[in-house]
Amino acid sequence: MYSGNRLLLAGAGLLLLLAALAYMGRLSLKYVTVLAAALILSGGYWEWNEVHHVSRLPEALQLQPTETREIEVQAEGVLVSTVDRDGDRADFIMKVSEITRSGEVAGQEGGGANSGQVPSGSQRSEKSGSTGSGEQLAVQVKLQAESEIEIATAWKRGDLVKLTGVLEQPQEARNFGGFDYRAYLQTRDIYWLLKVTGAETVETAPPASWSLSTILRWNDGVRAALGAELDRLFQKLHAGYMKGLIIGMQDDLDPETFRQFSQLGLTHILAISGMHVAVYVGAILFILKRCRLTRETMLTITFMLVPVYVLLSGAGPSVIRAGLMSMIALAAARAGILKDGLNILCASALVMLIWNPYLLVNVSFQLSFLVTAGLMIYVPLADVLLRRLPQWLRGAVSVTLVAQLISFPLTIFYFNQFSLMSFVANLVLVPLITLVVLPLGAFALILGRLWGDAARLLATVTELLNNITFGLVEWINGFLGGVLIWRSPSLAWICIYYALLFGLLYFAKLRIEARDRAKQYTEDETRPLTELMESERARSVGSIRELSTMYTGWRSPALRWSGVMLFTMFAGFSLLLYQGYRPEQLPGGGSISYLDIGQGDSSLITTPGGSHILVDGGGTVSFGKKEEWRIRRNPFEVGAKVLVPLLKKRGIHRLDAIILTHADQDHAGGLQAVLENIPVSAFLFNGTMAEQDSYKKLMRTALEAGVRLYAVHQGMELAPDKDTRLFFLWPPPLEGEEGHLPETDNQNHASVVFRLNMNERNFLFTGDMDMAAEEEIVAQGGELGLHTGPQIDVLKAAHHGSKTSTGEDWLQFWRPAATVISAGVNNMYGHPAPVVMERLADSGTAVYRTDRQGEIQMKVTRDEIKVRHKLDGKAGE
Numbered sequence: 001m002y003s004g005n006r007l008l009l010a011g012a013g014l015l016l017l018l019a020a021l022a023y024m025g026r027l028s029l030k031y032v033t034v035l036a037a038a039l040i041l042s043g044g045y046w047e048w049n050e051v052h053h054v055s056r057l058p059e060a061l062q063l064q065p066t067e068t069r070e071i072e073v074q075a076e077g078v079l080v081s082t083v084d085r086d087g088d089r090a091d092f093i094m095k096v097s098e099i100t101r102s103g104e105v106a107g108q109e110g111g112g113a114n115s116g117q118v119p120s121g122s123q124r125s126e127k128s129g130s131t132g133s134g135e136q137l138a139v140q141v142k143l144q145a146e147s148e149i150e151i152a153t154a155w156k157r158g159d160l161v162k163l164t165g166v167l168e169q170p171q172e173a174r175n176f177g178g179f180d181y182r183a184y185l186q187t188r189d190i191y192w193l194l195k196v197t198g199a200e201t202v203e204t205a206p207p208a209s210w211s212l213s214t215i216l217r218w219n220d221g222v223r224a225a226l227g228a229e230l231d232r233l234f235q236k237l238h239a240g241y242m243k244g245l246i247i248g249m250q251d252d253l254d255p256e257t258f259r260q261f262s263q264l265g266l267t268h269i270l271a272i273s274g275m276h277v278a279v280y281v282g283a284i285l286f287i288l289k290r291c292r293l294t295r296e297t298m299l300t301i302t303f304m305l306v307p308v309y310v311l312l313s314g315a316g317p318s319v320i321r322a323g324l325m326s327m328i329a330l331a332a333a334r335a336g337i338l339k340d341g342l343n344i345l346c347a348s349a350l351v352m353l354i355w356n357p358y359l360l361v362n363v364s365f366q367l368s369f370l371v372t373a374g375l376m377i378y379v380p381l382a383d384v385l386l387r388r389l390p391q392w393l394r395g396a397v398s399v400t401l402v403a404q405l406i407s408f409p410l411t412i413f414y415f416n417q418f419s420l421m422s423f424v425a426n427l428v429l430v431p432l433i434t435l436v437v438l439p440l441g442a443f444a445l446i447l448g449r450l451w452g453d454a455a456r457l458l459a460t461v462t463e464l465l466n467n468i469t470f471g472l473v474e475w476i477n478g479f480l481g482g483v484l485i486w487r488s489p490s491l492a493w494i495c496i497y498y499a500l501l502f503g504l505l506y507f508a509k510l511r512i513e514a515r516d517r518a519k520q521y522t523e524d525e526t527r528p529l530t531e532l533m534e535s536e537r538a539r540s541v542g543s544i545r546e547l548s549t550m551y552t553g554w555r556s557p558a559l560r561w562s563g564v565m566l567f568t569m570f571a572g573f574s575l576l577l578y579q580g581y582r583p584e585q586l587p588g589g590g591s592i593s594y595l596d597i598g599q600g601d602s603s604l605i606t607t608p609g610g611s612h613i614l615v616d617g618g619g620t621v622s623f624g625k626k627e628e629w630r631i632r633r634n635p636f637e638v639g640a641k642v643l644v645p646l647l648k649k650r651g652i653h654r655l656d657a658i659i660l661t662h663a664d665q666d667h668a669g670g671l672q673a674v675l676e677n678i679p680v681s682a683f684l685f686n687g688t689m690a691e692q693d694s695y696k697k698l699m700r701t702a703l704e705a706g707v708r709l710y711a712v713h714q715g716m717e718l719a720p721d722k723d724t725r726l727f728f729l730w731p732p733p734l735e736g737e738e739g740h741l742p743e744t745d746n747q748n749h750a751s752v753v754f755r756l757n758m759n760e761r762n763f764l765f766t767g768d769m770d771m772a773a774e775e776e777i778v779a780q781g782g783e784l785g786l787h788t789g790p791q792i793d794v795l796k797a798a799h800h801g802s803k804t805s806t807g808e809d810w811l812q813f814w815r816p817a818a819t820v821i822s823a824g825v826n827n828m829y830g831h832p833a834p835v836v837m838e839r840l841a842d843s844g845t846a847v848y849r850t851d852r853q854g855e856i857q858m859k860v861t862r863d864e865i866k867v868r869h870k871l872d873g874k875a876g877e
Helices: 004-023 029-052 148-153 181-186 212-233 236-247 255-263 274-290 295-312 317-335 341-355 357-361 363-385 391-415 422-447 452-477 491-525 529-534 541-551 557-581 638-649 671-677 693-704 771-779 808-814 834-843
Strands: 071-079 084-086 089-104 128-131 136-142 160-168 190-197 203-205 417-419 483-485 590-594 603-606 612-615 657-659 682-685 708-711 717-721 724-730 753-758 761-765 794-796 818-821 846-849 856-860 865-869
Touching: 004 029, 029 357, 084 148, 136 160, 181 190, 212 236, 212 295, 212 422, 212 452, 236 255, 236 422, 236 452, 255 452, 274 295, 274 317, 274 422, 295 317, 317 341, 317 363, 341 357, 341 363, 357 363, 363 391, 363 491, 391 417, 391 422, 391 491, 417 422, 422 452, 491 557, 590 753, 638 671, 657 671, 671 693, 693 708, 724 771, 771 808, 808 834, 834 846
Parallel strands: 136 190, 612 657, 657 682, 682 708, 761 794, 794 818, 818 846
Antiparallel strands: 071 089, 071 160, 084 089, 089 128, 089 136, 160 190, 160 203, 417 483, 590 603, 590 856, 603 612, 717 724, 724 753, 753 761, 856 865
16 A cells, blocks of 8 residues: 555654554553554565565666567576466466577567567577576466477476577556556566467576475475376366365366356365365374374474475465464464464464565465454354354354455455355355365375275265265356345455444444343342342342342343444444445446457446446457367456456446447457356347357357347437437348348448437447448438537547548548547557548547557546546557
């Protein structure tokens, strides 16, 4: 939240607050001094890291800090991570010892068709600029042939590596609330991508001497061997699942299985964490106890074996946290100074944050520590509320309930959805997986090379239990209404949530205890006087009557006070949830978001009445059929990876309408994921069919989901609310056989074109219409109720600014005050065309471009249109 001067001001404010508390006598001077010292040290440590948390390569390679043009470099260094191969790409991180600039990539700025290719010798300039840097690079190697898989598989952590590639800056967030890959890598101290073509261009050699990475190299080998053993014991689907469950390897986990678990909030099972470490530590202590070792010896041996499991399980933030807590607790128990869990938790956090302060913004770190702290603080409060449950059930219910309540704010902040069935799924499946499936799978892995028959039997039983688990997860996910979409809340909302939740549980506990006391004193009043005199609670009949009056019914101040506070907390908590669940609101206004989804088209319209209309959905265009070895486990798809997360992050629970202008993949492809993940009321299209299988699948999905389909044409209107109207100008009514949709190959010409009037402001959406359609609309202007003049505030340029549309007559007819062009950065088509940019310049319209400015948002009121864009590119450039 704060760095530099803002951090200094915030720190000064906190120091003044501490001084005021000390002056008022609220806190002792010694305690305030310790807190102030901690604040100053932590702030100084953060700023020291911020100063050093920058890339040194631009200066060394004689680049401007803001320069993003791709350049070719030769780099030497050490491979400091495992190699992750997915389809035709291998990724790893290297620590650079020397990097040399070889020359700039030939071709258009930013690439073009040959983007990412290593230039031939004739294209290279003389070497210039050399540095011995310790900087890390994220290397992406594009494999050129199936035979290169074997080469990439041989690369190991610690190898000396030399390669030539194209240096690029990672992609930043191009939409408001979108994933920022550049910021994510920067938290890992990585600032550049190095894209390499062909594994054969990468030279590697084993390390010349022993180092710390040698231990990690051995560990990688052991993990790979364990993964191979699980592959041998289990079928493919189960092997990927068991790798994640036992050793934290999620690379081979089936994407659909992960999605199903994620929807129910069960992914924590697949991330090695406190649950796994507890099972591991418990098993070791159980075995050592049976060996009749002394308590001190058992604790010492277990302490030494915890780091082994942390390394074998991948050393993620959650397992490091659990491992540190276990080691601190074991050491404290051996020394006889074991304190409460919060001290151990905070000590673990302090160690990890000193080691890497940027773990503070790591999702896994936040969830792990927050949920663990929440269990320590909130479970004792929840236990009282569940006291009527049997003892064996109470613990599981209270832990599951509190874990759900504590993780809820961060879950909706990062993932923007929450399943009402999550509590049931966790309560039923977590004990099954933790206490049965995990131990069975681990025993099968241990016995794999010792007793093959027993291992295969355990694996078969485990697979049967896995099938039951998968079936239950799929069945529970079948309750579609149970998944709620939430927009990302603010930090203030999250803090108020935890405060109200604590107050709600605390005052509920007080009220229950007050009732118990009232009941106890009521029973005491009916006992014989001799027993009352012997009781430690009273000395006379008068005192008993007084206490009875105080603690019985609504006459009790304790009951009245706790009841009022409980009602206040409940009302505040309910209002907070209601406010957080509502989508973003613009009082009295609407908005239009021209989303940046690469080389494609997608816009989101939010009307003043709160209706949401999505115009097109982008789509990932692929050319030709890929060889099987090139296909990735979870390939990038615009709809699933960009569009759906953006809609969820803005809290859109339902789309009132989708308008698909035409069937081309760069407009229709992303809508498949939208229909599969977000409820849609109506689907409007141009009334034609296309030959693409993806388009036919899209229409079938809409029908199966119960979405109302409308074939729109010239002359139709749509009125979402009193301040919004859509007038459809194209296509003309199509003639075809009744009951059948006509097929057309020229989808661009048949694009849906409509004029949006919202708050008396006008916007024109044009799809990929061509000049022929433009000419016909202009010619029919009178029949359509149109006339020349400044009718349009904002024009959406057709076909991404292609030269086949946005003609001079069209611009003169509408005279738009502003024009928006949706195009991909450095796209291979050269959009927008220079001739179109000349026409727009001559027309005097302001130009906004998603390829330069990212998402373009317009807030529309009757008085004005306010424009903001995600990036800093200048309009009209």
